[in-house]
Amino acid sequence: MTFGAWLVGNAGEGGSNERLRKFAxxxxxxxxxxxxxxxxxxxxxxxxxxxxxRKELLDIAGKALEQWEQGRASAGSKRGWSVLSGPVLLAGFGIIIAAILAWGIFQGKLLSDIAKPELARGLITFLFAFSTIAIVILVAIATFWMDKEEVKERFGSAKDLITILIGVLGTILGFYFGAADDPYTRSTLLAANVTTSSPQVRAGDKASVTGIVLGGVGPYDLNIAFTSSAGGGLTPIDVKGFAGGRFAQEVAIASEFQPSLVGYRVTVRDANGTLTSADGTISVVAR
Structure with missing residues (x-):
């Protein structure tokens, strides 16, 4: 704004600029x-x-010009900060995030760690909660530096953004911390529905021991041990690195095996060392 335009709208202290405006x-x-x-x-x-x-008008003009220069300098610095602060802060924030991601990918174990569901859920919850709280604090502090005529409009837009973020954050926290316990959660290891393909098996034939491994943390070690009422037993079965879910292990019974009731125990150990077991029987009859 030029001095001439500024003078039209500024009467000065006590109307001191009135004579200069009349002269203009x-x-x-x-x-x-x-x-x-x-x-x-x-x-x-x-x-x-x-x-x-002439002398009085020159004195009035000198003071008015000084006020105009001060106002223009203040407006220029404020405008320069408002123009530069946004891009500078955004660029700085982007550089920080890019540096953290680059370090996590190339120097840390970020990719391998977030492949684990429990860690990925915790990381997402932390980042979203931290970002939401940071935005709320930023908006609250920024209101003290806004011009009075800008507060209502800008705070209204910020309030809409905060409402959305809090809604999403509430959904995440409610699901993450308020989920009901499931009897078959990962903290519970269970060998279920353990049985044989046939209640009676002839000597020289084959049978299958089947079941389902639930819960725990894979991979699993699966062991099937046998005992016979006639003495002796069948060769134990060991499976390392079982992925979990349904299993079916074939049992070969020699033709010379004596008719008897064979008991077996299925033992499962998960990656955390948790153990569970289930028992069953096979009736071996003469061929």
Missing amino acids: ADRGSEWPYGSDAPVDYLKVIATHAEPTE
Whole structure:
């Protein structure tokens, strides 16, 4: 804004600029409304003012020009900060996030760690909660630096954003911390529905021991041990690195095996060392 335009809207302290504005209005053709150079205004006063009022008008103009310069400098610095602060802060934030991601991918174990569901859920919950709280604090602090005429409009937009973020955060926290316990959660290891393909098996034939491994943390070690009422037994079965779920292990019974009731125990150990077992029987009859 030029000094001429500024003078039209500023009466000055106690109306001190009123005489200067009247002088400018009386000499509309000579008054340099579009000039930013103070000397142009002082030159018109020195040239066209009456000798009796020239000194007073020059004093008024000097003070008015000083106020105009101060206001223009303050507005310029504020405008420069508002223009530069946004891009600078965003660029700095982007660089920090990019550096953290690059370090986590190439130097840390970020990719391998977030492949684990329990860690990925915790990381997402922490980041979303941290970001939401940071935005709320930022908006609360920023209101103290906003112009009065901007507070209502900007805070209204920020409030809409905060409402969305809190809604999503509430859903995440409610699901993550409020989920009901399941009897077959990962903390519970269970060998279920353990049985044989046939209740009676002839000597020289084959049978299968089947079941389902639930819960725990894979991979699992599966062992089937046998005992016979006639003495002796069958060769134990060991399976390392079982992925979990349904299993079916074939049992070969020699033709010379004596008819008897064979008991077996299925033992499962998960990656955390947790054990569970289930028992069953096979009736071996003569061929």
